[in-house]
Amino acid sequence: MIERRPGLTFLAHLILILGVLVVAFPVFITFIGSTQTAEQVSTSNPLSLWPGNNFIESYRLALFGGKTTGGSTIAPVAPMLWVSFVSAMVISIGKIAISLLSAFAIVYFRFPARGLVFWMIFVTLMLPVEVRIGPTYQVVSDLGLLNSYAGLTVPLIASATATFLFRQFFLTVPDELVEAARIDGAGPMRFFFDVLLPLSRTSIAALFVIQFIYGWNQYLWPLLVTTNEDMYPIVLGIKRAIFGEVYVEWNVVMATAILAMLPPALVVMLMQKWFVKGLVDTEK
Incomplete structure (x- = not known):
């Protein structure tokens, strides 16, 4: 009671x-x-x-x-709103796509030093931004990506946090689903698209909201790689x-x-239901 x-x-x-x-x-x-x-x-x-x-x-x-x-x-x-919108969308979608694939490979594929590879990815969370930003800027400059959408977004796409979250979720998926997919003749990518992605949609929505706001609010990195006002966020x-x-x-x-x-607020309001659901519900 x-x-x-x-x-x-x-x-x-x-x-x-x-x-x-x-x-x-x-x-x-x-x-x-x-x-x-x-x-x-x-x-x-x-x-x-x-x-x-x-x-x-x-x-x-x-x-x-x-x-x-x-x-x-x-x-x-x-124009700055458009630059911020494109950058936020590319960063959020790119982070989710790469993190899904990397977590899928770590959980469902057997290869040497699989655990070491995951921990090498995870350890990058411990590196301060100041440690990484100098070498990253040098690479972007050498590749001629300054004042471009690629320079604004590509260095920010990799995400150890999202990889870790998807890995933990994939580990909770019952093994029976994997065995059933194998019996039906489904290959790895079909299992990924037909089983794992539908199960992960609430987690994807929650991460999209977080990563969109992260990409929209970027200040230090655009300050370094943009000198042309046309590329200012x-x-x-x-x-x-x-x-x-x-x-x-x-x-x-x-x-x-x-x-x-306004744009981050609209994203949060429109996806609030999915965002909360992705944080509290695994949907298995």
């Missing part, structure tokens, strides 16, 4: 509401600032909590660029909007920040 305690229920909901307010309030302030003019944002102390009447102009300047009333030149972020666009002008158009900066938050 479940014991109902109204006091504890109220306290739990109160803590959750406070947590939501703490997280949502900066986003709310950013949105309010994006609807006001640069002068209102700069001179208001404290910033007004009511929306202004500059919503359309702020987002038009953020998306398509142009001259502001203060004389600043705003670079359009629409949106995160670099925010940095450029703040440090690129003597007079910062804060309303445009905040509009850019809101635009940068």
Whole structure:
């Protein structure tokens, strides 16, 4: 029997509401600032909590660029949003594809030093980014991949974490499924596509959400491999909007920040059911 305690229920909901307010309030302030003019944002102390009447102009300047009333030149972020979207999709899909195949090979194929190969992959998690980023940049530069989608995405595709998670999941798949596939005459790749992939779809969805956000929020690597503004992702666009002008158009900066938050938020909302299911349900 479940014991109902109204006091504890109220306290739990109160803590959750406070947590939501703490997280949502900066986003709310950013949105309010994006609807006001640069002068209102700069001179208001404290910033007004009511929306202004500059919503359309702020987002038009953020998306398509142009001259502001203060004389600043705003670079359009629409191309940056596209660069971030392509990079995030390639990174997330590439990580999942390579991790699935590598985990499949480690679990279902017998070859010398199979365990050593897995642990060599897993040990890469212990290497700090600073250790790997210099040699990786040198390789990308030598291959002529600077200022390209390949340079932005290929070095980030390999994922020891995803390989580890898929390996652990594949180890829980009953051996009877493997034997039944062999009896039916299914080869390794047919077993992979017809059995393992359908069983892994919730895990794939959960990892896709995580990896999409990871790829979308990349800052340090694009900062190194892109010198052409046409290949700037949106995160670099925010940095450029703040440090690129003597007079910062804060309303445009905040509009850019809101635009940068929308795609990851939409991915989380649209895939929330699959994301939660992939974390708590193995679907075997």
